[in-house]
Amino acid sequence: MTPENFDKISGQILDIASQSKYETDGRTLRQVIQLTCEMATDEAAWSPMYAKFFKVMMESMDPSIKDQSIKDREGNFVTGGILFRKYLLRRCQEEFERGWKVNPPPKPEGETDEVAMLSDEYYIAAAAKRRRLGLIQFIGELFKLGMVTERIMHECFKKLFDYEDVPEEAVVESLCMLLRTIGASLDATGKGRPAMDAYFVRIQTMIDHPELQSRLKFMLMDVVSVRSGWR
Incomplete structure (x- = not known):
């Protein structure tokens, strides 16, 4: 997804997410949120765009979509945009608490920086760092749009x-x-x-x-x- 194809791609993703209206556990919607969050954290430069997409998604969510395992204080099913926001916040919270303390491994004695950066451990840590900072920025962009x-x-x-x-x-x-x-x-x-x-x-x-x-x-x-x- 890019700003140029935002309307087209976002519409297609919304159509996929709407399939959850035929479900009782919102699994398709949860999968869409998971995949989109992964893209948002991997592509931090596009965080404002992904946050905007989630805002559009929340506001246009089919009110018939529900998760029978999630109810409000009155015992009613949480549905539509409110359910979407609950899924999204849960996802962000889980990722924030799980993945924000990963640092690159210490460089072995006598090993050059170039060699250390080629190791699998360094690559894994660097990828985790990129996603962590991407997640932080994404959560911030959601806040600026009033979703957090x-x-x-x-x-x-x-x-x-x-x-x-x-x-x-x-x-x-x-x-x-x-x-x-x-x-x-x-x-x-x-x-x-x-x-x-x-x-x-x-x-x-x-x-x-x-x-x-x-x-x-x-x-x-x-x-x-x-x-x-x-x-």
Whole structure:
């Protein structure tokens, strides 16, 4: 899917997802969400487009689609766009909690960077890192379209700040990606601004940590600088 063929391809995918109206467990819809999320995280440059697609999908979801295992507080089946959003958020949460702490393996002593980058372990870790950062950006784009609540985004920050001693590379990279994606939006809300102030106090603590790699320090310092431009 690209911006040029967005209308055509998105229509075809919506037709496939609509087959869930003949099901009782929403399995086709769940498969469509899974595959599309995988594409969104693999192709981070297109995150805004995939988020837009999910917005269109949620708003046009057939209200007769239901999952008999999912009910609301009143005991009614969750259907249509609400069911779609529930599936999507569950998928994003599972991926976020499962796959965001994968770092490249340490380079064996005496091995050059070029050789290390050719190893299967490095390739797997690099692919996981790409998907992790792609997922972070995608979740941020969903928030900007109102599909993910501000509360959920603060839960993501809480998860990222839940580290001991020196933050891992994955934590810093994910944090910077999330702030670059939604920082300006959060700073523009009444509840978001105080939380952002607290986050940047934590970030300064990370920057000041004597054992944090210089590359990660500069990454965090760059985000601090960027914030002064969006405020």
